[in-house]
Amino acid sequence: MKEKELPYFSETLSSLKKAYKKLNNEVKVQDKSFKDLQKYMIDYKSELDKFEVYDYQQTLSMIDKQGYAQVMELEQVKKLIYSPYFGRFDFVYEGESLEDAEPFYIGRYGFRDEEGTNLIYDWRAPVCNMYYEFELGQAYYEAMERRFVGNIINKRQIKIENSQIQYVIDSSLTIQDEVLQQTLNEQANDKMKTIVTSIQREQNKIVRNESAYNMIIQGVAGSGKTAVALHRIAYYLYKYRDTLRAERIFILSPNKVFGDYISSVLPELGEQPIRSFTIDELTVNLLPAAVTFTPFETEMKEILSNPTGPLAQRAKQKANYAFVKRLQSFLSDLNNRLLKNESISIADVKFEADYLQQRFNQYRNEPVVMRIELMVDDIIQVLKSKRGGEGKLPSKSEIKNRLTKRLLYKNPFEIYKVFIKTLDENAFKFSKKNFEFNDVYPYLYVQLYFKGIKTYELVQHFVLDEMQDYTPIQYAVLAKVFECKRTIIGDFSQALLPYETISKEAFQEILPKLEYVELTTTYRSSYEIGMYAKKFMRTGELDPIARHGKEPEEIFYRSIDDMIGILQGKLINHWRTTAIICKTEVDLQFIKERMTVPFYILDGHTEKFETGVLLTTIQYAKGLEFDYVIVPLVDAGRYETDFDQGLLYIATTRAMHELTMLIDHSNPSKLLRSDRA
């Protein structure tokens, strides 16, 4: 089989090498002209007039841009020389004979030789959809608004590394199991990998979906949601390369480490890196500069360490969809009360209360401040027509001031406080101009009503990961801030907050025009770990991929010293990354003080994901994966409630190859019992 592929392979490789040489020379020439021009501008600085300087600067910037594009291309060709393609399929167009079958080689990027022949097709090209979508037999693809029908008569998976063919597998399956297995058997890395060589059919559908305005992906732990969302971005950047820019994509990620972990996927796929933002970073931009807030990460940490305490209670009251409805109906009623029921005389013309209220209602889709502006314009019109141009009219700002004085509440803060009183006096804690995080988005919603909010109009695609950790009111605000296509991913079973947050039903209300997709196969964990973790899942299905490994172990300890001894013993292993995942920050500190071997801490201060031994909490481990996971201090006190069960689900599903639970012998968690109700 390998032999059959050799001629095409050497032809492609030599074309690639030729292209590399040519591009490399061009880059050098560009580089030289840039430097020469720069030197010329410095040498003749005093003799150049400002127009000449402007012209030269423009030329420099053009060379710079061209040079950048060439360097990117060179980089791609270099990567293709290392591994030009990963698959091939032969397609016979309908009506043609078998001899006319056309081979398509599919790679990470596309490549044409000097004559313009497509030697490698980019995995995102329309024709390559067939590779992921169909088995041998009838197939089709769509391009240029046409459907091309035919038959796939041959399909191969080709592994090439270091410019050498490693193996070739012929198969009738969409994506061969062997290749997927091999990929999944690899050890964890400090950066997320691309999955182009083995995207599964259900994942491919999401990557290439263009119809959804709001795409919600509910996927079990390890189902590839994050990977799929990033490949979807890469697909969009390819498909809409003339109109979509990488810097116009906004990724909201749970924390900085996670942002770092996913940062290399897009560059690996030949696209510009996209910086992701945390909700705290975004919130700073949305709130007025004078008000501060407790960061989401800090508030979450506190709630996790005391899930039934007063802070959790306050946050809980604002976390469900009923709260949004209540706030909406409060604001809707306020429309009839906000403007005091009084007439007003301006320049001897009387404006009745009814007229004012009717104008105020007319503009109900605008923020209050804007409504007042529009009413001022109306009043001026009336004054002009009634007074027939006689006498001086009051200024706009005078009229605006008079109308504003008639507002029952003068700012969003006052309104929010009144609203909260209708809910529960104790639900709001505001001191020293500092909001608790759970109040920030409800407040922003009121601000939206009263004076509007900063919007990200330039953003063309909004991506949000870990959707279950956000509340309906946050989505209601985000929907206004990012009015563009959205890809929202998460897993309701992996909720970190100990109360109801967003749900499928609430999504349907807040984000109309949505497509909801579910992924139930987990690729991350071995079959044995997947089955073990499944018992902690609160709802839904989970189908682990048939990749076998060691059964998870449950080790019972008799004292804390005993547990630390066992734990440290387990750290002597062959895995690249081992994570000790604690329930809370307090537990992390407790273990940290007792450990005598080297390890890293992964918490809110961590910016980069390191391999090695990591001590962390569930809050920071989520979204990430490790070869080996150890869950310490599994006792009945710590892991007791339904919510704790969800936490065990998150912790255990971080493991790819091996999992150890360290359980208190005298007080084991009941959640471990497989016969529990």
Ligand SMILES: Nc1ncnc2c1ncn2[C@@H]1O[C@H](COP(=O)(O)OP(=O)(O)OP(=O)(O)O)[C@@H](O)[C@H]1O
């Ligand atoms: N088609 C695939 N081929 C190869 N590997 C895959 C595939 N799909 C997913 N994976 C791997 O499975 C692991 C989990 O993927 P990812 O982190 O995207 O899942 P997730 O659904 O976001 O998980 P979680 O909800 O637990 O954070 C990654 O190592 C990813 O590379």
